[in-house]
Amino acid sequence: MSGLPLTFWFDFISPFGYLASLRIDALAARHGREVDWRPLLLGVTVLKVMGLPPVPQTPLKGDYAMRQLARHARRQGVTLGRDPRAAPPNPLPAARLFAWLRVHAPDESKAAAQAIYAAAWRDGLPIDDPETLRAVVTDAGVTQQAVAAGLADPAAGDLLRAEVSAAVAAGAFGSPFVIADGEPFFGVDNLELLDEWLAGCGH
Amino acid sequence: MSGLPLTFWFDFISPFGYLASLRIDALAARHGREVDWRPLLLGVTVLKVMGLPPVPQTPLKGDYAMRQLARHARRQGVTLGRDPRAAPPNPLPAARLFAWLRVHAPDESKAAAQAIYAAAWRDGLPIDDPETLRAVVTDAGVTQQAVAAGLADPAAGDLLRAEVSAAVAAGAFGSPFVIADGEPFFGVDNLELLDEWLAGCGH
Numbered sequence: 200m201s202g203l204p205l206t207f208w209f210d211f212i213s214p215f216g217y218l219a220s221l222r223i224d225a226l227a228a229r230h231g232r233e234v235d236w237r238p239l240l241l242g243v244t245v246l247k248v249m250g251l252p253p254v255p256q257t258p259l260k261g262d263y264a265m266r267q268l269a270r271h272a273r274r275q276g277v278t279l280g281r282d283p284r285a286a287p288p289n290p291l292p293a294a295r296l297f298a299w300l301r302v303h304a305p306d307e308s309k310a311a312a313q314a315i316y317a318a319a320w321r322d323g324l325p326i327d328d329p330e331t332l333r334a335v336v337t338d339a340g341v342t343q344q345a346v347a348a349g350l351a352d353p354a355a356g357d358l359l360r361a362e363v364s365a366a367v368a369a370g371a372f373g374s375p376f377v378i379a380d381g382e383p384f385f386g387v388d389n390l391e392l393l394d395e396w397l398a399g400c401g402h
Numbered sequence: 403m404s405g406l407p408l409t410f411w412f413d414f415i416s417p418f419g420y421l422a423s424l425r426i427d428a429l430a431a432r433h434g435r436e437v438d439w440r441p442l443l444l445g446v447t448v449l450k451v452m453g454l455p456p457v458p459q460t461p462l463k464g465d466y467a468m469r470q471l472a473r474h475a476r477r478q479g480v481t482l483g484r485d486p487r488a489a490p491p492n493p494l495p496a497a498r499l500f501a502w503l504r505v506h507a508p509d510e511s512k513a514a515a516q517a518i519y520a521a522a523w524r525d526g527l528p529i530d531d532p533e534t535l536r537a538v539v540t541d542a543g544v545t546q547q548a549v550a551a552g553l554a555d556p557a558a559g560d561l562l563r564a565e566v567s568a569a570v571a572a573g574a575f576g577s578p579f580v581i582a583d584g585e586p587f588f589g590v591d592n593l594e595l596l597d598e599w600l601a602g603c604g605h
Contacts, residue, residue, distance in 0.1 A: 244462070248461055248462060249460055249461050249462055249463060250455070250460070250461070251454060251455075251460065252453070252454075257452055257453070257454065258451055258452050258453070259447070259451060259452055259570065259573055259574075259575040260452060260575060262573055263573060263575070263586055263588060266585070266586055267588075270585075270595075270599075367462065370462055370465055370466060371462075372462040372463060372466070382469070382473075383466055383469055385466060385470075386591075388589070388591055388592055388595060389591055391594055392473075392591060396473075
């Protein structure tokens with residue numbers, strides 16, 4: 200088995216992505232793998248490319264997703280600091296900044312993403328507010344200069360668009376969506392199957 | 403923990419339902435549970451109630467479902483005798499008959515459903531052909547008289563409609579969809595979580 204990094208696709212808007220983000224690095228490490236965190240936008244993949252409505256507005260599935268979310272949060276011992284039925288934060292500013300940091304401050308970019316996720320879903324902070332986003336990301340170890348540059352650089356939007364296109368090209372559409380050696384795993388409810396697959400039993 | 407039966411909702415059109423059907427009774431029995439098999443129609447729940455397109459026609463998700471299906475089939479050691487990308491059989495005649503047998507021949511109805519699923523997905527037989535359906539169900543132990551009565555009784559359609567309405571009322575929309583003490587589990591990829599939940603660890 201190769202030791203290629205896993206790709207972890209996620210959207211800051213997604214509480215399931217948050218739950219997976221708390222597990223994915225440890226899961227991968229148990230199999231000697233690194234994880235490449237990459238941003239996608241459900242507003243593009245699900246709404247535009249797949250042509251589906253948002254899950255919370257889908258009859259039956261919206262209620263099921265809330266049950267599934269509560270179950271997985273309990274299972275992981277996580278308390279959500281934001282009501283998942285309320286209007287979610289706009290993920291675009293954070294996703295643009297993360298796409299920029301991946302390129303220009305790669306060593307700090309994962310910590311920045313983890314801090315943004317915690318701010319959004321553990322602490323219930325408005326990560327679409329520029330000052331909140333700036334504070335969260337600098338607290339995570341990114342320099343003030345880098346955060347300011349990332350927030351100001353119009354190329355951040357292009358970098359994010361390229362990431363979302365890469366996600367679609369790779370067949371990734373949800374959050375979380377993990378790809379391991381070309382094998383796709385969608386949803387926090389497939390992390391055990393990913394674990395089994397990495398152990399070599401699930402081929 | 404109560405010993406109430408689990409409800410296993412499924413559609414004969416669904417290969418994921420077939421894979422789950424091969425595991426659900428043994429899984430439940432490990433926790434001292436029986437399983438009540440009940441029919442639903444994805445053409446009603448997904449297409450009409452949820453307003454979604456069929457998964458095979460949904461960009462990205464259709465391809466993912468095929469990967470997921472192949473993975474779970476390998477994992478269970480199951481070989482599908484029907485190409486899941488080809489047009490599926492019309493599930494209505496079999497679903498109507500099964501809804502009728504649940505009421506009028508309850509002791510043989512589960513064996514009939516298992517035989518229909520095996521015919522459709524293991525053997526690739528046209529279960530929407532009345533003579534095929536008749537042969538499969540009588541081979542499974544239902545009397546010729548009962549099969550003939552079930553195929554001829556117009557009330558079978560009403561019984562099936564009532565089942566589908568009951569599924570929607572219970573929040574069940576997919577195949578497989580298991581409900582255990584009110585807790586919903588959608589998809590063959592959630593059977594391990596169901597197992598864990600029944601063991602009392604997943605609350």
